[in-house]
Amino acid sequence: MNAFLKRVWIGLAATLIVSLAAVVMPDQVQIGDDGRVHLGAPASTPSVSAPAPHPEPTSPPLTREEVDEAIATAVRAAGLDAEQGKSTVPAGSNPNRTGWTAIREKAAAQSEMKAICADLERQGWVLNPNPNGDTADLSRSYKRGGWYLLVSTRGQSQAPSNTLSDSQTHLTMTGLQLNLSDIPLPAVTVRIR
Known part of the structure; x- marks a missing residue:
């Protein structure tokens, strides 16, 4: 039972991390229709329908x-x-x-x-x-x-x-x-x- 719970917690943690990464860096995390999650720069050209993030102008860190x-x-x-x-x-x-x-x-x-x-x-x-x-x-x-x-x-x-x-x-x-x-x-x- 402990091994099962460990797998469940690891799966939940991985899902949480991927979800947070998808919100914070949508240009670095893609979730396909088949359930596959791709981390890193897109391997192919992004979909035309998805808006591309605008580059952030260089600005000093905010408090x-x-x-x-x-x-x-x-x-x-x-x-x-x-x-x-x-x-x-x-x-x-x-x-x-x-x-x-x-x-x-x-x-x-x-x-x-x-x-x-x-x-x-x-x-x-x-x-x-x-x-x-x-x-x-x-x-x-x-x-x-x-x-x-x-x-x-x-x-x-x-x-x-x-x-x-x-x-x-x-x-x-x-x-x-x-x-x-x-x-x-x-x-x-x-x-x-």
Whole structure:
């Protein structure tokens, strides 16, 4: 039984690592229709339908405080008061993570998300498309200065269903500082069954 549990935990850990890598570096992780995961630069020409990540201009690393200010600026640009929401990571608790969330009406959340994204792009954040997860109306990924920022309106999956009415959703910005670009990924193909 212990050998079986060990295989299960190893499989779960591998799945988690591949999933995180696919979100953070979508240009380095491809998951085929047959379940094969390819790590490293694409061996063939990427699909024309998948948007290519935009190259990030050289910018100095950002601090958590600078990312918090970028989030607050984008929220204000969308016509919202940052105090209407709440920080998802308390100040000073983790220098590599930050975020903001607010309960919004679904009818307004998508246009507010678009306004937030437009302001992030104005601030120099570069679109970091995730072909397996981003959609123009539900979530968009950005990168800048060693940080990755996900803007999302996926409400019911982020909170217990009893906190939101049917007309509400969470408007969320989640920031994570990762510096994985210095770690070369070998070209490896794994079959997940």
